[in-house]
Amino acid sequence: xxxxxxxxxxxxxxxxxxxxxxxxxxxxxxxxxxxxxxxxxxxxxxxxxxxxxxxxxxxxxxxxxxxxxxxxxxxxxxxxxxx
Amino acid sequence: xxxxxxxxxxxxxxxxxxxxxxxxxxxxxxxxxxxxxxxxxxxxxxxxxxxxxxxxxxxxxxxxxxxxxxxxxxxxxxxxxxxxxxxxxxxxxxxxxxxxxxxxxxxxxxxxxxxxxxxxxxxxxxxxxxxxxxxxxxxxxxxxxxxxxxxxxxxxxxxxxxxxxxxxxxxxxxxxxxxxxxxxxxxxxxxxxxxxxxxxxxxxxxxxxxxxxxxxxxxxxxxxxxxxxxxxxxxxxxxxxxxxxxxxxxxxxxxxxxxxxxxxxxxxxxxxxxxxxxxxxxxxxxxxxxxxxxxxxxxxxxxxxxxxxxxxxxxxxxxxxxxxxxxxxxxxxxxxxxxxxxxxxxxxxxxxxxxxxxxxxxxxxxxxxxxxxxxxxxxxxxxxxxxxxxxxxxxxxxxxxxxxxxxxxxxxxxx
Numbered sequence: 001x002x003x004x005x006x007x008x009x010x011x012x013x014x015x016x017x018x019x020x021x022x023x024x025x026x027x028x029x030x031x032x033x034x035x036x037x038x039x040x041x042x043x044x045x046x047x048x049x050x051x052x053x054x055x056x057x058x059x060x061x062x063x064x065x066x067x068x069x070x071x072x073x074x075x076x077x078x079x080x081x082x083x
Numbered sequence: 084x085x086x087x088x089x090x091x092x093x094x095x096x097x098x099x100x101x102x103x104x105x106x107x108x109x110x111x112x113x114x115x116x117x118x119x120x121x122x123x124x125x126x127x128x129x130x131x132x133x134x135x136x137x138x139x140x141x142x143x144x145x146x147x148x149x150x151x152x153x154x155x156x157x158x159x160x161x162x163x164x165x166x167x168x169x170x171x172x173x174x175x176x177x178x179x180x181x182x183x184x185x186x187x188x189x190x191x192x193x194x195x196x197x198x199x200x201x202x203x204x205x206x207x208x209x210x211x212x213x214x215x216x217x218x219x220x221x222x223x224x225x226x227x228x229x230x231x232x233x234x235x236x237x238x239x240x241x242x243x244x245x246x247x248x249x250x251x252x253x254x255x256x257x258x259x260x261x262x263x264x265x266x267x268x269x270x271x272x273x274x275x276x277x278x279x280x281x282x283x284x285x286x287x288x289x290x291x292x293x294x295x296x297x298x299x300x301x302x303x304x305x306x307x308x309x310x311x312x313x314x315x316x317x318x319x320x321x322x323x324x325x326x327x328x329x330x331x332x333x334x335x336x337x338x339x340x341x342x343x344x345x346x347x348x349x350x351x352x353x354x355x356x357x358x359x360x361x362x363x364x365x366x367x368x369x370x371x372x373x374x375x376x377x378x379x380x381x382x383x384x385x386x387x388x389x390x391x392x393x394x395x396x397x398x399x400x401x402x403x404x405x406x407x408x409x410x411x412x413x414x415x416x417x418x419x420x421x422x423x424x425x426x427x428x429x430x431x432x433x434x435x436x437x438x439x440x441x442x443x444x445x446x447x448x449x450x451x452x453x454x455x456x457x458x459x460x461x462x463x464x465x466x467x468x469x470x471x472x473x474x475x476x477x478x479x480x481x482x483x484x485x486x487x488x489x490x491x492x493x494x495x496x497x498x
Contacts, residue, residue, distance in 0.1 A: 020149050041154070041219070
């Protein structure tokens with residue numbers, strides 16, 4: 001997957017777990033938590049959806065890498081590049 | 084004569100919010116009960132296939148965000164909708180109500196089956212690998228979940244819990260509220276029952292295996308308590324939550340009062356997992372009458388529990404005969420399940436609610452689909468197919484019985 005495809009995949013997951021949010025103005029370098037109403041259960045949903053949809057396993061110590069769109073895409077690129 | 088208590092110990096209903104298969108407000112529901120409109124329709128659920136059910140169409144988004152709905156349960160959505168409607172209906176100044184003094188007491192027949200079935204279905208796609216099992220499982224399936232969702236949504240910080248009481252649960256929730264208000268554990272209660280049961284295939288398959296699931300080419304004719312041609316239960320979803328408070332508080336804020344809970348009782352059959360026991364049911368009714376200090380002849384309407392199964396209907400009729408005798412006096416009997424099916428944990432609360440407007444209009448709604456009465460159910464007071472205008476309606480007695488032999492009776496008086 002290209003970085004743009006990964007970005008779109010993450011955006012689709014966010015749209016499902018935060019269905020009341022407007023994602024059109026989502027800023028790349030700002031933490032999801034600072035611009036969306038997300039809590040720890042929602043972050044676990046992001047991890048679970050990546051596992052379910054793409055079989056990507058994210059170890060707990062790497063959860064902080066999912067803070068923003070920019071950091072998430074950067075983290076997932078090497079993992080998902082061959083998908 | 085009814086028992087006399089000080090106003091601080093008299094508990095009254097001042098708000099009603101409901102979601103029924105044939106109405107999303109008391110007014111709509113009552114109108115459909117008087118007009119004979121059923122809420123039963125065709126339904127299909129995975130594994131079991133085509134069947135019938137009482138399905139609600141209230142707007143869950145009226146009081147919840149989409150994320151709340153996604154995270155929570157159907158029972159929670161039903162409870163939240165009904166609670167908001169009840170609070171609004173009560174006219175209470177909610178913004179200035181001390182939320183730490185509000186109690187939430189919600190009757191449920193069961194909880195967690197729907198969520199567990201859904202999650203097992205979902206991990207099937209991952210060959211039952213439990214690392215795909217959702218972290219939402221536990222908060223969704225803890226037994227207090229439907230009451231807890233109400234607490235979260237309305238910001239209520241007083242006690243919340245569910246009362247697991249099979250199909251006696253709707254009455255049990257209300258009874259719990261009466262007791263807690265009398266004990267001073269809260270100043271206002273949201274109480275009643277909810278059911279999400281139609282979303283579990285297990286309840287349909289279970290009743291079917293038991294030979295107790297209704298089948299009919301016309302869904303609206305399928306639920307037919309007391310009728311010779313009945314063949315089982317129609318499962319329904321729904322909810323009914325009451326705002327309940329002390330009479331002294333209701334008077335102080337000049338609230339409109341639907342009625343006073345003048346008597347109640349709960350007991351156990353201790354005789355069978357499934358089959359009811361008319362002797363114990365009669366004892367429960369008698370205990371409620373004794374506590375209310377009423378004679379059976381003073382009850383104007385009995386809202387029966389009958390579920391449209393031969394055993395259940397006949398046993399309840401025997402219980403009623405034990406109390407009222409063969410003649411029945413002037414007490415009218417009706418049955419709401421004939422319209423909406425069996426709403427399980429919500430049944431008792433919904434069935435009482437549909438009758439409360441009779442304190443004002445003195446009309447006892449009918450039992451529909453009663454074409455050929457079972458001779459063993461041919462009680463003189465049954466109001467068959469058409470509503471009946473009564474001379475007076477001062478007291479309504481509401482029966483609700485459940486599996487494992489749990490019985491509940493509530494008596495509400497006009498005020």
